[in-house]
Amino acid sequence: MEYVMVDGRTLDRSAAKVDIEDRGYQFGDGVYEVIRVYNGKMFTGMEHLKRLKESAEKIQMKLPYSPEELLARMEELILKNEVDTGTVYMQFTRGISPRNHVFPGENVATTFVAYTRKVPRPVEPMEKGVCAILDEDIRWLRCDIKSLNLLGNLLSKQRAAEANCFEAILHRGETVTEGSHSNISIVKDGVIITHQADNHILNGITRQKMLEICRNESIPFEERAFSLDELSSADEVFSSGTTVEVMPVVEVAGKPVGNGRPGSVTRQLQALFKAEIERQCGQI
Ligand SMILES: Cc1ncc(COP(=O)(O)O)c(C=O)c1O
Structure with missing residues (x-):
């Protein structure tokens, strides 16, 4: 039942x-x-x-x-x-x-x-990393609202699925916004960069928790828009969301990110995020 x-x-x-x-x-x-x-x-x-x-x-x-x-x-x-x-x-x-x-x-x-x-934790993809495609962000201008209207997200996620990828990284022109069902961050020279919380993205609870962890652990981060060029030259890329926690993206649009394996900052964040879950909910 x-x-x-x-x-x-x-x-x-x-x-x-x-x-x-x-x-x-x-x-x-x-x-x-x-x-x-x-x-x-x-x-x-x-x-x-x-x-x-x-x-x-x-x-x-x-x-x-x-x-x-x-x-x-x-x-x-x-x-x-x-x-x-x-x-x-x-x-x-x-x-x-x-x-x-x-x-x-x-x-x-x-x-x-x-x-x-x-729903189990996606342990294997979290270990190995996942791939993402790029897609134009065609959604409305109130992406900060978690509304039932998800058609724009669905069209992008479907394209990703057809390419056997986990996520579609969305961009408005040259600016990366977020994923079809997650927030996207990059790491460059040890600094995490993620789009500011405005009307172009959903301010993920995972994203907020992650930034709180960064503040507490003195991990440098910037909340600002970043470009497709910055995405393609990033050392690390990861997606974050409620069901996927911190998910390493190791390939974007068919090209490896960094050395093609989950990066050290992403791994550190995954461990800190897991510790936070365990602090609130017990061992996982
Ligand atoms: C478009 C979009 N952005 C970001 C997120 C991540 O939000 P949260 O961390 O609150 O799950 C989601 C999650 O469903 C989403 O659909």
Whole structure:
């Protein structure tokens, strides 16, 4: 039996249904989050739920639960589904109402759905590194919102998958923004460089945690846009995200990065990130 949550009720997966006039289904009018679970505990859960609230506010949507209430609900679901290592997904849409571009108004309740997945840590690719393609970033200009509208991301990720690659590194003209489903950083002469948190990227919780680790460990970093030239001459490239943690990228657009193996700064960050997970969730 797999339990899911719909509007605060816990029910069997097979009993969960979506109304055809749900605005998430019709317009992608909603926001979502994915939280990592290690040893049955959520990692950086509160940070994700605060970002969910911010995403909702940015699209003028009011969530019916506080981050604290949501955290408790998600804990319940993880326990019920006996998730040890995995993820919990949740989304809120602007509710059910006859199709109309105009918002339906406050009397229409949001639709809330949550479910869990059992997902192992991607240990092997984290050891060996992965490849990435390059793709023009054709998405809208509010990539800071974790919105359900992911078509631009999907098209890029599909291109990457067709090239047997893990990620598509996106660029607006000469400027690298992020990945189709992760943040991208480069390392040059020992300095980590990653795009500043503005409307062109999702400010990843993993990215934020990683920068906090860098601050604490005096690892130099710069939050700024970098170019395709800087990407192709980088010593190291890595992707970061909730399910993939810190993932070395060893090949970009068919060319090896550095010596074609995960670099020392990336490896150091992976170890520090793992230590942070273990501090919060126990040994992994
Ligand atoms: C487009 C995009 N950027 C960045 C990230 C990384 O964010 P986080 O570290 O919060 O998972 C994701 C994760 O889903 C993403 O989809």
